[in-house]
């Protein structure tokens with residue numbers, strides 16, 4: 001598989017493993033941090049712009065799967081709420097993108 005280096009938004013050093021990778025969004029675009037850099041960043045000035053919940057990790061993945069399932073139920077049972085279902089799919093879409101763009105290139 002092709003290799004791609006992933007760099008931390010805060011310290012500009014390479015992120016080597018999924019363990020230390022935190023993916024989040026700034027103004028709807030995906031950004032990567034080291035676990036430690038992310039903790040520091042959300043306490044600093046960037047708080048206004050950085051959503052303070054990681055997209056990846058167990059919590060982010062569970063939340064994404066939950067929203068995806070609820071969205072599917074909305075599509076099936078309440079067509080009038082389709083717009084709500086589409087909004088719910090934003091988080092799972094980011095989750096898949098985070099994996100596709102960054103996580104798959106890193107050591108587990």
Ligand SMILES: [Zn+2]
Pocket residue numbers: 008009010011012013033034037
């Ligand atoms: Zn860093």
